[in-house]
Amino acid sequence: MPELTQLMDKDLIRRALMRISHEILEKNKGTSELCLVGIRTRGAVLAERVQAMVQEIEGVSVPVGILDITLYRDDLTSISAQPVVHETLIDFDIEGKKIVLIDDVFFTGRTIRAALNALNDFGRPAHIQLAVLIDRGHRELPIRADFVGKNIPTSLQQNVKVILQETDGDEDRVIIKENKNGG
Amino acid sequence: MADKNKKVIQWDRRNILDLKDLSKEEIDLVLETAKSFKEVSKRDVKKVPTLRGKSVVTLFFEPSTRTRASFELAAKRLSADTINIAASQSSISKGETILDTARNLEAMNVDLIIVRHGCAGVPDELAKHLKGSVVNAGDGCRAHPTQALLDMFTIQERFGKIEGLHVGIVGDILHSRVARSNIWGLKKLGAKVTLCGPPTLMPIGIEQMGVDVSYDLNEVIEKVDVLMLLRLQRERQKDNFLPSLREYAKYFGVNKKKLSKAKKDLVIMHPGPTNRGLELSSEIADGDNSLILDQVTNGVAVRMAILYLLLGTKT
Numbered sequence: 001m002p003e004l005t006q007l008m009d010k011d012l013i014r015r016a017l018m019r020i021s022h023e024i025l026e027k028n029k030g031t032s033e034l035c036l037v038g039i040r041t042r043g044a045v046l047a048e049r050v051q052a053m054v055q056e057i058e059g060v061s062v063p064v065g066i067l068d069i070t071l072y073r074d075d076l077t078s079i080s081a082q083p084v085v086h087e088t089l090i091d092f093d094i095e096g097k098k099i100v101l102i103d104d105v106f107f108t109g110r111t112i113r114a115a116l117n118a119l120n121d122f123g124r125p126a127h128i129q130l131a132v133l134i135d136r137g138h139r140e141l142p143i144r145a146d147f148v149g150k151n152i153p154t155s156l157q158q159n160v161k162v163i164l165q166e167t168d169g170d171e172d173r174v175i176i177k178e179n180k181n182g183g
Numbered sequence: 184m185a186d187k188n189k190k191v192i193q194w195d196r197r198n199i200l201d202l203k204d205l206s207k208e209e210i211d212l213v214l215e216t217a218k219s220f221k222e223v224s225k226r227d228v229k230k231v232p233t234l235r236g237k238s239v240v241t242l243f244f245e246p247s248t249r250t251r252a253s254f255e256l257a258a259k260r261l262s263a264d265t266i267n268i269a270a271s272q273s274s275i276s277k278g279e280t281i282l283d284t285a286r287n288l289e290a291m292n293v294d295l296i297i298v299r300h301g302c303a304g305v306p307d308e309l310a311k312h313l314k315g316s317v318v319n320a321g322d323g324c325r326a327h328p329t330q331a332l333l334d335m336f337t338i339q340e341r342f343g344k345i346e347g348l349h350v351g352i353v354g355d356i357l358h359s360r361v362a363r364s365n366i367w368g369l370k371k372l373g374a375k376v377t378l379c380g381p382p383t384l385m386p387i388g389i390e391q392m393g394v395d396v397s398y399d400l401n402e403v404i405e406k407v408d409v410l411m412l413l414r415l416q417r418e419r420q421k422d423n424f425l426p427s428l429r430e431y432a433k434y435f436g437v438n439k440k441k442l443s444k445a446k447k448d449l450v451i452m453h454p455g456p457t458n459r460g461l462e463l464s465s466e467i468a469d470g471d472n473s474l475i476l477d478q479v480t481n482g483v484a485v486r487m488a489i490l491y492l493l494l495g496t497k498t
Binding site: 084087088122 | 496
């Protein structure tokens with residue numbers, strides 16, 4: 001049986017997202033041209049929460065998009081069962097916008113690579129920044145995050161899981177699992 | 184991306200030959216996957232890199248505009264390479280067998296062959312002998328699975344469901360592979376199906392497929408939610424199935440007057456090409472209730488879903 005350790009609770013997650021929201025506004029000098037894009041599934045939920053926080057702070061509702069990166073994965077031909085494809089919903093023009101890409105766990109960097117390629121097909125934003133709730137290290141590509149909720153040193157045998165009310169129907173928390181035969 | 188909590192589904196099918204073989208769950212998966220692909224066709228850059236490096240051949244022994252263009256666009260939008268072979272311009276006309284042609288294509292490392300042929304069972308025969316995937320784009324009077332899938336996708340998009348709907352299929356049922364594939368699919372998804380057409384064009388014993396049969400279009404129009412019209416295949420009418428085309432149009436052609444007693448949200452579908460003035464009048468074909476062009480739009484998305492499911496991952 002895998003061992004479970006809780007790393008963050010509901011309040012810690014909320015505070016981390018609040019800090020990230022402030023940092024996003026500070027770095028981008030407000031909400032002008034700012035757009036949030038969450039990576040399915042949990043990044044999309046986090047993007048909506050950050051949007052609500054930004055609205056609370058600045059009183060402005062910034063556009064939020066949802067990106068499904070399945071079609072841009074680099075490992076499709078090496079896995080044996082298809083991941084279910086979901087819809088990408090970006091109903092605003094990203095040309096010249098300041099995009100903040102949001103995901104839950106930042107690991108190898110391959111998801112972000114796929115997301116950057118996908119965004120590229122939608123237009124040419126002014127810049128793209130990356131916000132993540134957890135950075136667990138082990139990058140396989142030269143990609144870094146601009147905003148990090150919490151840095152967690154992990155081994156490759158561990159599995160970091162973010163549980164969110166909206167997607168998992170359970171109280172927000174971040175847990176770490178020990179896998180016997182590797183992640 | 185091992186930490187991405189992606190739902191993984193079971194799909195170990197290599198070919199799409201007939202909806203008779205697909206389970207309800209597999210059909211649902213195709214329709215669900217197609218939803219996501221519809222969005223890709225609405226982008227400025229209508230292309231995703233998913234099938235980069237894959238090769239797809241369309242091998243058509245019968246004329247086609249829609250189906251072939253639809254498959255080719257679907258493959259191209261997924262970044263696969265495509266070539267089209269029309270039998271009339273190929274070595275088949277020099278006497279090469281279909282299987283030899285297909286094997287030669289496979290020797291060039293083609294991953295998937297889309298085939299249309301006038302004889303039922305040709306795609307199955309190719310699938311039996313080839314290592315790659317085969318998709319049936321219509322074989323004789325037997326099956327046209329991708330057409331039925333796109334029809335069901337279009338119905339689901341309009342009504343939000345298929346289960347419990349009543350679908351009327353009107354016209355030359357005898358020669359229609361579209362009708363047969365739709366019957367298999369619609370029955371599996373829980374729709375009620377009523378067939379309607381002249382007795383000479385109604386296959387004997389078709390009730391065994393779990394459908395109702397009627398010879399009175401007016402009676403059918405009053406009851407159904409979807410009216411699926413079939414093309415009167417004039418090339419297959421040489422054996423005196425009908426006294427005259429005029430008589431067919433009078434009894435089985437759909438016009439505004441006949442629709443006066445229909446449900447308000449009735450939709451009209453047609454797999455194309457339409458014979459305006461024969462199966463339906465222009466005012467109906469271009470009217471508000473017509474989903475004919477939606478079917479064509481959705482065809483690309485459904486075929487992208489099928490190509491993704493067949494070629495997207497290692498088998």
